[in-house]
Amino acid sequence: xxxxxxxxxxxxxxxxxxxxxxxxxxxxxxxxxxxxxxxxxxxxxxxxxxxxxxxxxxxxxxxxxxxxxxxxxxxxxxxxxxxxxxxxxxxxxxxxxxxx
Numbered sequence: 001x002x003x004x005x006x007x008x009x010x011x012x013x014x015x016x017x018x019x020x021x022x023x024x025x026x027x028x029x030x031x032x033x034x035x036x037x038x039x040x041x042x043x044x045x046x047x048x049x050x051x052x053x054x055x056x057x058x059x060x061x062x063x064x065x066x067x068x069x070x071x072x073x074x075x076x077x078x079x080x081x082x083x084x085x086x087x088x089x090x091x092x093x094x095x096x097x098x099x100x
Contacts, residue, residue, distance in 0.1 A: 020044075021087040025057070028094035034065055044087055050074065051081035053091070069096050 021044045032038050042056065050072050058066045072079045073092045085091055 023053075023085065023087050023089070023091060025053075026090070026092040028092060029097070030095050031065060031070070031093055035061060044085070047084055049081060050079045050083045050085060053085060054081070054093075057093070066093070070094070071096060 022041045023044045024039055024041050026039045027035055027037065042053075042060075045052065048056075054066055054070070054072065071094050073094070074083060074085055074089050076090065076092075079085075079091075
């Protein structure tokens with residue numbers, strides 16, 4: 001039996017796993033406390049927007065942690081939902097802040 005096609009198939013599947021792009025997401029304030037983590041790495045999809053990233057985090061952690069008014073900063077600037085993020089961006093989520 002020739003195993004070459006199976007080996008090539010296995011190498012191809014492994015390389016697709018290795019080629020995935022990951023992004024580190026930072027959490028601050030009460031969000032960090034609620035999630036019990038200050039950051040995590042997630043798999044990044046091609047041309048992922050802030051809105052799609054938020055939806056991915058809602059699916060993973062629940063909507064109560066990522067409500068519509070949660071703030072997202074990309075590279076230390078407030079980001080709009082249509083901004084496309086990539087693996088080299090610094091992305092942070094934090095709840096709205098009020099002061100007095």
